Amino acid sequence: MNSFSGLGRLGKDPELRMVGENKDRAVCNFSVALDDVKREGEKTTWLKVTVWAKQAESCQKNLRKGSQVSFVGKLKLREYEAKDGTVKVSPEVEAWDVRFVSNFGQVKNEPGKENGFAPEGDLDSVPF
Numbered sequence: 001m002n003s004f005s006g007l008g009r010l011g012k013d014p015e016l017r018m019v020g021e022n023k024d025r026a027v028c029n030f031s032v033a034l035d036d037v038k039r040e041g042e043k044t045t046w047l048k049v050t051v052w053a054k055q056a057e058s059c060q061k062n063l064r065k066g067s068q069v070s071f072v073g074k075l076k077l078r079e080y081e082a083k084d085g086t087v088k089v090s091p092e093v094e095a096w097d098v099r100f101v102s103n104f105g106q107v108k109n110e111p112g113k114e115n116g117f118a119p120e121g122d123l124d125s126v127p128f
Contacts, residue, residue: 004075004093006047007101008032010067016060028056032069048092049073059098068101 014030027050034045049071051059063069073095082088 002074003072005070005072006032006034006049006093007070008034008047008068010063010065010069011046012065014060014063016056025052026054026056026060027052028059030059030063032071035068048090049098050092050094051098052094055095055098062100070099070101071095072097 009032011031011033014028016026016028019025019027029048029050032047032049034047036045038044049069051071071093073093076092076094078090078092079087080090
């Protein structure tokens with residue numbers, strides 16, 4: 001089974017596009033700096049995340065640069081040609097579940113909200 005889960009912060013605002021013949025399918029892309037304990041000299045691990053349909057629209061509406069998210073999806077390796085002509089490989093996740101952990105770094109303790117967000121769906125169903 002190809003399943004990847006991650007936790008991290010957005011490096012920039014998410015980008016939403018409408019695709020398909022009638023421009024009726026939403027797709028949202030964002031880059032996440034994975035949260036991990038780094039040792040001196042290590043670089044941040046960045047991962048591109050793609051989300052579809054209603055969850056894509058929700059991500060675009062609720063997430064901004066610095067927001068913390070957890071996600072689960074299928075890990076893919078995308079090949080592309082760099083400017084120098086070499087073939088590069090970039091890991092990406094096509095997420096089927098995205099959870100909003102924090103809202104732009106703000107933490108609120110309001111009833112029915114977790115860290116400033118009213119989560120979509122049942123939190124008991126989070127697979128991690």
